[in-house]
Amino acid sequence: MVFMAASNEEIKPNEAKKVVPLHTWMLISHLKVSYNLLRRPDGTLRRELAEFLDRKAVANIVPVDGVYSFDVVNRTTGLFNRVYKPAPLDNNGSLHRLATGILDFESPLSSSEIVPVIIFFHGGSFTHSSANSTIYDTFCRRLTRDVQGVVVSVNYRRSPEHRYPCAYEDGWEALQWVCSRSWLVSGKGRKVYVYLAGDSSGGNIAHNVAHQAAVLGVEVLGNVLLHPLFGGERRTESERRLDGKYFVKLEDRDWYWRAFLPEGENRDHPACNVFGPRGCDLAGIKFSKTLVVIAGLDLVQDWQWEYVEGLKRFGHDVKVLFLEKASIGFYFFPNNEHFCKLMEELKRFLKG
Amino acid sequence: MKRGRERKKETQTTSSSPPAKPKDLTQTLPDSGGMDELLEVLGYKVKSTDMADVAQKLEQLEMVMGEDGVSQLADTVHYNPSDLSGWYQSMLSEINNTGSDGVSSSVDFDITLPGDASTTMIDFSNNNVTNGQQTSNMYDDDPYDLRAIAGGAIYGISSTDESLEDRNGIKRMKSAGSDEIIDVPPESPRPVVLVDSQEAGIRLVHTLMACAEAVQQNNMKLADALVKHVGILVASQAGAMAKVARYFASALAQRIYKIYPRESLEDLHMHFYESCPYLKFAHFTANQAILEAFAGATRVHVIDFSLNQGMQWPALMQALALRNGGPPAFRLTGIGPPQPDNTDALQQVGWKLAQLADTIGVEFEFRGFVANSLADIDAGMLDIRPTDEEVVAVNSVFELHRLLSRPGAVDKVLNSMKDMKPKIVTIVEQESSHNDTVFLNRFNEALHYYSTMFDSLESSALTQSNTLDLEMSEVYLGRQICNVVACEGTDRVERHETLTQWRTRMNSAGFSPVHLGSNAFKQASMLLALFAGGDGYRVEENDGCLMLGWHTRPLIATSAWQPGSVVET
Numbered sequence: 001m002v003f004m005a006a007s008n009e010e011i012k013p014n015e016a017k018k019v020v021p022l023h024t025w026m027l028i029s030h031l032k033v034s035y036n037l038l039r040r041p042d043g044t045l046r047r048e049l050a051e052f053l054d055r056k057a058v059a060n061i062v063p064v065d066g067v068y069s070f071d072v073v074n075r076t077t078g079l080f081n082r083v084y085k086p087a088p089l090d091n092n093g094s095l096h097r098l099a100t101g102i103l104d105f106e107s108p109l110s111s112s113e114i115v116p117v118i119i120f121f122h123g124g125s126f127t128h129s130s131a132n133s134t135i136y137d138t139f140c141r142r143l144t145r146d147v148q149g150v151v152v153s154v155n156y157r158r159s160p161e162h163r164y165p166c167a168y169e170d171g172w173e174a175l176q177w178v179c180s181r182s183w184l185v186s187g188k189g190r191k192v193y194v195y196l197a198g199d200s201s202g203g204n205i206a207h208n209v210a211h212q213a214a215v216l217g218v219e220v221l222g223n224v225l226l227h228p229l230f231g232g233e234r235r236t237e238s239e240r241r242l243d244g245k246y247f248v249k250l251e252d253r254d255w256y257w258r259a260f261l262p263e264g265e266n267r268d269h270p271a272c273n274v275f276g277p278r279g280c281d282l283a284g285i286k287f288s289k290t291l292v293v294i295a296g297l298d299l300v301q302d303w304q305w306e307y308v309e310g311l312k313r314f315g316h317d318v319k320v321l322f323l324e325k326a327s328i329g330f331y332f333f334p335n336n337e338h339f340c341k342l343m344e345e346l347k348r349f350l351k352g
Numbered sequence: 353m354k355r356g357r358e359r360k361k362e363t364q365t366t367s368s369s370p371p372a373k374p375k376d377l378t379q380t381l382p383d384s385g386g387m388d389e390l391l392e393v394l395g396y397k398v399k400s401t402d403m404a405d406v407a408q409k410l411e412q413l414e415m416v417m418g419e420d421g422v423s424q425l426a427d428t429v430h431y432n433p434s435d436l437s438g439w440y441q442s443m444l445s446e447i448n449n450t451g452s453d454g455v456s457s458s459v460d461f462d463i464t465l466p467g468d469a470s471t472t473m474i475d476f477s478n479n480n481v482t483n484g485q486q487t488s489n490m491y492d493d494d495p496y497d498l499r500a501i502a503g504g505a506i507y508g509i510s511s512t513d514e515s516l517e518d519r520n521g522i523k524r525m526k527s528a529g530s531d532e533i534i535d536v537p538p539e540s541p542r543p544v545v546l547v548d549s550q551e552a553g554i555r556l557v558h559t560l561m562a563c564a565e566a567v568q569q570n571n572m573k574l575a576d577a578l579v580k581h582v583g584i585l586v587a588s589q590a591g592a593m594a595k596v597a598r599y600f601a602s603a604l605a606q607r608i609y610k611i612y613p614r615e616s617l618e619d620l621h622m623h624f625y626e627s628c629p630y631l632k633f634a635h636f637t638a639n640q641a642i643l644e645a646f647a648g649a650t651r652v653h654v655i656d657f658s659l660n661q662g663m664q665w666p667a668l669m670q671a672l673a674l675r676n677g678g679p680p681a682f683r684l685t686g687i688g689p690p691q692p693d694n695t696d697a698l699q700q701v702g703w704k705l706a707q708l709a710d711t712i713g714v715e716f717e718f719r720g721f722v723a724n725s726l727a728d729i730d731a732g733m734l735d736i737r738p739t740d741e742e743v744v745a746v747n748s749v750f751e752l753h754r755l756l757s758r759p760g761a762v763d764k765v766l767n768s769m770k771d772m773k774p775k776i777v778t779i780v781e782q783e784s785s786h787n788d789t790v791f792l793n794r795f796n797e798a799l800h801y802y803s804t805m806f807d808s809l810e811s812s813a814l815t816q817s818n819t820l821d822l823e824m825s826e827v828y829l830g831r832q833i834c835n836v837v838a839c840e841g842t843d844r845v846e847r848h849e850t851l852t853q854w855r856t857r858m859n860s861a862g863f864s865p866v867h868l869g870s871n872a873f874k875q876a877s878m879l880l881a882l883f884a885g886g887d888g889y890r891v892e893e894n895d896g897c898l899m900l901g902w903h904t905r906p907l908i909a910t911s912a913w914q915p916g917s918v919v920e921t
Contacts, residue, residue, distance in 0.1 A: 014411055022403065023390050029410050030396070030436065036417065037426045046426055048874040052893050053433045055395025058543035059904060070544040071904045075811075078887055080545070080903055103544070132904050134395035333390055 057137035063087035114187035116149035123200030125256035131155035160259035171209040203228025232273035236302035275310030282314040289317035296324035430870040603837035623824030635664035638778035640872040641912040645776035649743035657748040659686030681715040731771030756847035766861035787847040808902040866912040867896030
């Protein structure tokens with residue numbers, strides 16, 4: 001097949017394919033190519049084409065692999081949360097045969113055990129994907145099954161149509177909703193044992209909601225940030241070293257920040273550069289313990305390390321899971337060691 | 353009669369099971385029909401044997417897709433994004449053939465969005481066609497509660513045991529005897545969308561469910577008591593859920609007392625058309641496919657399996673009239689049921705369309721066929737002209753499922769369809785499984801489906817002043833509910849099946865899919881945004897077909913077909 005370079009870029013040999021597992025490589029490359037088609041230079045997005053290309057999954061109250069799901073829509077906002085629950089087991093550990101099969105909104109999750117409820121914010125650089133995107137529906141199902149807790153995936157508003165602080169507001173709304181569901185309560189404490197989690201921009205949202213919760217005294221038991229999206233004006237070493245190497249170009253990152261942050265703002269805005277020159281003060285508040293998962297092939301990692309250092313400086317409990325050879329999106333497939341390490345660490349984090 | 357046996361499940365569902373051990377990175381999981389399972393679960397279809405090949409195409413695409421490539425590719429029409437190989441190939445071909453005509457490379461379809469730089473507006477009323485194109489350029493507080501219902505026992509049943517494969521290759525379970533509870537898993541996923549879940553209405557749904565289960569078990573005494581209880585509960589409720597509950601309760605009562613409803617007289621189609629976007633979407637998307645199929649033809653023939661008021665055709669005729677090079681001669685064959693008062697409803701519709709055709713300058717011919725069933729029609733009656741003279745489209749909106757009430761009918765009709773030598777067949781059907789052999793499964797599916805439908809109607813109500821259309825639409829849907837729940841045998845005609853099931857049937861009958869593209873998707877989305885009233889409607893692409901749903905629940909699906917087997921590429 002004859003092809004020509006259509007631009008002045010040198011053709012780099014595809015290093016990524018040598019290091020990244022094949023399935024992950026294919027999916028993330030596919031998304032990269034798709035997203036390239038969607039971004040316009042003027043900062044707008046081809047939203048209909050984006051929705052056409054995005055694969056979606058329906059919820060399903062028939063358990064599949066031990067997990068069932070259903071969507072709850074907020075009539076006022078038109079936004080929905082997708083709730084995933086493990087299918088109940090009977091005393092023998094087999095799948096429980098529901099006599100009437102009604103979704104129960106009256107009983108707590110458990111009156112004796114603590115059942116974690118994880119509010120999950122999907123990634124997509126604030127712009128792409130939805131809670132019902134198949135890649136995220138599948139991930140949330142696996143998460144639900146592996147931690148045996150409830151996962152609530154939030155369909156927050158996206159940029160460029162809805163900039164900062166919309167996603168954060170929707171995240172806050174979701175936290176309040178979850179905390180007020182009697183059917184998400186568990187344990188002898190009879191409360192909702194809530195965690196916040198997210199990948200990429202979802203991790204950024206999780207931090208922000210956790211911050212708000214800490215300030216307002218709402219108890220969040222832990223945050224799990226999967227290669228969260230942070231940034232800043234200056235260029236870090238990892239950004240320079242990894243620019244364009246593993247699916248992501250710095251200029252694309254810049255595009256997404258321009259699309260999310262208020263017009264005229266730069267990347268030192270505290271939503272982006274959390275502990276930077278205009279950064280947050282987390283002193284004296286009860287901030288939830290945090291697990292930050294850093295992928296060694298992610299160009300954003302220096303900002304994630306700075307985030308970790310920032311939390312430590314303010315005396316907050318933070319742990320890092322550094323997966324040196326992992327690329328972004330390593331968790332979309334379960335057939336690799338990064339995924340396994342992630343789930344093991346997650347389970348430890350939720351139990352601790 | 354045997355019960356479905358409990359399948360011995362692996363321990364993967366217990367909390368103590370270990371995580372999957374790391375596998376060899378190059379190993380793919382056992383496949384289903386040759387597809388890589390890990391990608392399939394994410395919505396992408398790649399044959400396991402093709403993985404390396406597809407990866408290579410992707411690499412090539414990345415390399416040749418410079419900035420110019422991006423804007424060119426972004427504005428072309430895309431098809432079936434699940435088929436990665438096909439999609440990459442079409443883009444590679446597109447880039448390698450820069451400068452080919454017949455491609456809408458310079459038209460930006462995007463509607464003005466906040467911050468959107470492009471300002472091209474598309475004139476919807478005329479379905480404008482731009483120059484140089486052959487193809488058409490035509491894109492907690494609530495008082496009620498929607499309770500979700502999980503089906504009756506659905507675990508641990510091996511679907512390969514004691515299943516009957518009917519002629520259409522769809523597995524079915526034998527239905528239980530009178531005392532047994534059915535342990536049969538529903539065939540399709542049951543997507544439940546709750547709106548502002550509230551406590552109120554729980555008991556209502558619970559009671560409906562219990563009543564249906566009593567009916568399933570043939571315990572009519574209990575069923576009777578429960579249906580009366582529903583009546584009492586419903587009296588104190590308002591909103592969509594209460595309305596749905598009333599229809600289901602009424603249908604259950606009819607089933608219990610064996611008072612079967614007679615075929616309704618008044619045609620409520622128009623009201624349903626006006627009050628919500630489902631029919632408009634059906635017509636619009638089907639017309640898109642038909643227009644593309646009619647490209648370049650000088651004589652065309654549309655065979656409409658259920659003419660009703662002919663509402664689909666003015667838009668198509670107008671699009672044809674505005675076509676580059678002028679309209680083709682347009683022949684319409686409309687099929688419909690006999691009228692109780694013996695009026696020739698079909699001819700009246702034909703006459704109105706003829707008048708329209710006259711004003712817009714389209715040569716028009718109409719023929720009506722009255723038939724009790726589509727199976728009574730065969731191609732020989734329809735005056736099919738040679739394919740090099742006239743291009744044929746067969747169109748069926750919410751009609752094919754009725755054939756499933758008589759054995760052999762649907763097969764006969766699909767065969768006749770082939771004899772009509774269509775270039776394209778457009779089918780729109782309700783996206784739900786209301787034809788399961790097990791009554792309880794049908795009931796549960798229908799309860800979810802119509803709850804969502806009624807909910808969407810209620811949302812539409814907020815933006816409409818005409819309540820008559822809305823009320824009549826509820827009656828229209830109520831009739832369907834009654835048919836699904838209370839009727840059996842040849843009377844039960846609302847035998848909706850899912851797109852997956854129709855696909856299997858069409859493939860078996862010797863049809864291959866014609867994919868609907870991103871242009872149809874985009875324009876359908878834009879139309880919804882402008883005209884839908886209530887912004888919970890969503891368009892979704894599914895393996896070349898388009899679905900319209902309410903929030904995350906698809907409710908109707910449009911698919912297009914052509915005779916001939918699927919070609920392996």
